[in-house]
Each structure stands twice: as structure tokens, then as C-alpha cells.
Amino acid sequence: MNPKENLERIIRAYSNDLYRILYVYCKNKSDCEDIMQGAFLKLYETNTEFESDTHVKNWLIKVAVRDALNLQKSRWRNYVELDENIAFTDEYHLEVFEALLKLKPKERMILLLYYYEGYSVKEIGVMLKMAEGTVKSKLHRSRGRLKTVLKESDWSEE
Amino acid sequence: MKNECVIKETLDAVVMQEAQIERLVERCRAAQHGAAQCNKPGHKQPSGIEESTQNTGLKDRAVKGIGRTMVSAAACILLLIAGAVTVYAVVSHSLLDRYKGSEEDIVYVSQLITGDDQTISMNGLQFAIEDYVFEESVGEGYFVLSITREDGTKPVIKDSRKLRDACPISCLWAVYVDELPYMILFEEMGNEEKIRSLCETTGMEKEDAWQSFHNISLSAGRMDADSNCYYVSFWTEEVEDDFAIYILQTDSFSVEMLEEKRDAGDGLFMTESVSEAVTFTYGQLGGTLNPFALELSWEGELPVPTYLQKPGEAPIEKITIVKKDGTEIALIEDFMPIKENLKWSSGGHSKDYRTGEEHAEDTYQLINLLNIHEVDYLLVNGEKVMVE
DSSP states (O other), rough: HHHHHHHHHHHHHHHHHHHHOOOOOOOHHHHHHHHHHHHHHHHHHHHOOSSSSSHHHHHHHHHHHHHHHHHHHHOOOOOOOOOOOOOOSSSSHHHHHHHHHHHHHHHHHHHHHISSSOOOOOHHHHHTTTTHHHHHHHHHHHHHHHHHHHHHHOOOOO | OOOHHHHHHTTTOOOOOOHHHHHHHHHOOOOHHHHHTTTTTTOOSSSSSSGGGSSSSSSHHHHHHHHHHHHHHHHHHHHHHHHHHHHHHHHHHHHTTTTTOOGEEEEEEEEEEEOOEEEEEEEEEEEEEEEEEETTTTEEEEEEEEETHHHTOOOOOOHHHHHHEEEEEEEEEEEETEEEEEEEEEOOOOOOOHHHHHHHHHHHOOOHHHHHOEEEEEEEEEEEEEEEEEEEEEEEEETTOOOOEEEEEETTTTEEOOOOOOOTTTTOEEOOOTTTTTEEEEETTTEEEEEEEEEEESSSSSOOOOOOOOOSSSOOOOEEETOOOOOOOOESSSSSSSSTOOEEEETEEEESOHHHHHHHHHHHHHHHHHHGGGEEEETTEEOOOOOO
16 A cells, blocks of 8 residues: 555544554653654655555554654753643543553553553564563563552552 | 553543644645655755755755754853863862761672672672572562671571562562661563574574573662661663662661652753652763763762763763772763664663673662762863862
8 A cells, every 4th residue: 555645544544543652652742743743754755565554553653652762862852741631531540541641651652552552562672672571571560550559549440 | 450451441532632633634734745845856945054955855954954053052062061060070079078978888789690600799798699480370580599608607687678579570679687788689681692692592582582591680788878878779671761779778678769750841850769858860861861970969968979961961972980099990981972762872882782791880880989989080071070
């Protein structure tokens, strides 16, 4: 498939997936949109041969994740606070989300890639340039930390 | 908690609003159009610094523009750093005088334990990894550590406790040995090169090699200064920027693993310890955290700031500690500005993956740096910045 001819459809199809990952990492709407625009533009310019929509999605996620990491590492970067509230229908999930945001950025991203997007430890390792063992330890640690934060906030499982 | 389910349900709510998506489509369309126009042969830029590069592509122009801006910024930074270093040296010097600890009470050891060398010695004691037991049923292992006096007798060991599981491959213990407090940090270091070599020679999958190969780093130390006892250590994971500092307040055996909290605006990481009087600040150098950009400051009788390079300052190419006995410790040599993220440049090394040995070496050097009462002065980029 040719992304150049399908860019608008691709943007509409994968924006939420990218946004979710980026928002959980950056906690900032503007940064998410900037990174997404950059990723879609790179998709437009790339000469990569894509086999399927899934291939495109994976490619976009990799580029966006890498750009998000680079943005965060930038020495010129100014950090801004969370600038909007996500509309949760119940307290239960709001508390989980707030607990999730208390984790370290990379831990949040790994949890999302693993549990939400279903990437394997190996795939996450490649994406984040980490050894598999590091991904595993971060997964373990972030799960533990998430539980601790939730326990501290008296969160109860339904 | 069913992790997968709860996290999935929660994250389902994180979606873009329709208007946001439309705006994004518009932005992409405009950017796409702009890129197409810019890449047309002979396209002329309307104005500005790009005019002289009209026949190059978008990326080239951007790079040249940014390059020029960077050069200007770098020149300003170079002028600023000289002043900053001088001011900092004066501040450091005055803080140095506040340290009243007894030299002989301060002992640090940080060493890598490998399969060939299972013992470290300090303060008349030997700490040895006797065994590593991997429990298949739970998928995790534990270390068996023995502590003996150098004459072979057993010291009095009490109040040994596991303070924290950092992760399946790292844990922190505190223990009193012969009435003195120690803190021991176990790390199972996945030595990337050795694992790769094991895979190549045996045909083993990396996953299996990781499980079967254990390269263990152990740090032990104590520091008595007046009646207060603190121990400071740090570790990084084998790759990039995970940075943690442990403090042990030995009178209460409380410990805190300090973790990053971003301080809005200036790119520094600020964090506070178990004691509110202790503040750590560590900075980011060229895209990755560098332990040598660590500043420690105590309000009270405990030491002491190390040299700090603040984010935004020009890169430090070389730091040498000159100790009072005349020995020199080169901390950073051939410092290479980071070109890509995930590169370490410290202690003379610059590579994607640091080996356990390098990790231990850096730890040792930093800990030496913390023994600042032994320091005569520092040479930063060849310039003396701290004189006693």
C-alpha cells in the first residue's frame, strides 16, 4: 500500500493509537500533536514498502515513540504540566489513570505498549533500544509501583 | 489486579476529540503541501537565512539554519560557563569547610563481582557471593552472601534486612556488621557482550543466555560523619538513563530510592530524600543523564557538592581530580558530545551499551569524588576550578 495516497485515511485510522501512547508519555496535548504531525509527515516522505495497514501502524508507533523520547531528552526542552483532563465515566478508572501518570515516563510507555498495544518484550526492546532484560525489569517494577500507588490512594478493585 | 484488563479499560478513554483530529489532518495536509513545494527543483524561499541555499532540500536548509543558531548559542554558552564555573568553585569551597567528618571513618567499596572473582574486601571484612539460586517456580532468583572477617572468623551480623526490591535483578540490603552499618546493593548485570558471546558460541537464544548468565555487581559501604550515618550509592541500568540514588539513614534504617521528578522549565531533575535537608540535583548532558553532572548538597554536617555541569552549559571534555596525595583521577576523558540518544559518554567510554565493569568503574570514581575531603582541586577542561 502507498501511504502517500492514503495519508488522510491513515491519520484518521491511527491518530487515537498514537495519541494514547504519546499522551501517556508526554502528558501534554500540544507535544502529542507536534510529534504526531512529524510522524505522519515522515510517513509521507518515507520510501518504505508497506505490506499492510498493520505494518504502517507499527512503523508510525516506532517513529512517534522515538521522537517522543528524543523530545524529552532535548536539553532545550521546557517541561509543561498536564493541560487537559481525560473524560472518565467513573472514579475507578480515573484513579487508575492518575496512578499510571505517577509512574516514570518510560515505565508508563512500556506498560501501555505491553498491555494495551500487545507488543512483546522483544519488540518493545527494539522500539526503545533497550535490552529485553531491562524491559522486563521495568515492566516488573512499574507493575509493582502501580499497585503501591493504587494502594496508597485506597483504590479498590471492583 | 488483572493488569491487562484494568489498564486497557482505563486507556480506552484516552482518545482525541474529533476537532483535534480534524486539526491534525489540516496540519498534516499543510505540512505535506509545504514539503512538496519545497522539494520542487528551483523553488525559491521567500526570505531569511535559507535564501542562499535555495537549491537544497528542506532538511538541508533546516539543518544549516539550526547549525548557525547552534553555533551562536554555543558561543554564548562558552562565555557563560567560565563565569559559572568560577562562581560554583567559590561556593563549593565554602561548603567544603563545613564537612567535619573523620577521615578514617569513611570507607567506600564498590566493585564488580564476576564469575571469577566472587569476593570484595573492605574494612577488614570480606563480602562474598556464595551462590545464586534461581527458583524456576517463581521465575526469580536470589543471591547468597557471606560476610567474614579477613582472619576467617565470623563477625556479629544483626538486623539484616532487605530494604527494597528494585526489580527482579536488583535488590538492596542493609545490615549491621560488628555494630557498624553497611548497605549492599546486588545487581545481576546482564553483560551484553558476554551474553552475545555466549549466544554465538553455544547457539543459545538470548533469552536463555540472559537467564543462565549472572554477572553480579555488589556495592558496600559505610560513612560515619559525627553521629550521622548515611550511605550514598547509585546505579544505572545497563543502558541509558535510569538513574537512582539510595540513601540509608542508619539510625532508623530507613532508606529511600530517589527517583526523578522533573522540575518544570530548566531541565533539571530535583528530588528530596528521606531527610528534607538533603537535596539531589542531577542534570542532563547532551541528551543523556550523566552521573558526573551530579550535585549533592546537604544542609548540616554532611558533605558536599561535587562538580556540577548544568544543562545548557558547554560540554565538559575532561575532568581530573587531583587528590592531596598528588594522585590524579581522570573522570571524563575524550568526552564526546552526544550525537544520538542512548549513548553514554563518561569515564572515557562512549558506546551504546556499558559493560558491568565500566559501570563499577564509574561508580567507584563517583564515590571517590564524594570523598571530597581528599580532593585538592579539580581540573575541568584543564582549568583548575577548586583549590583548597
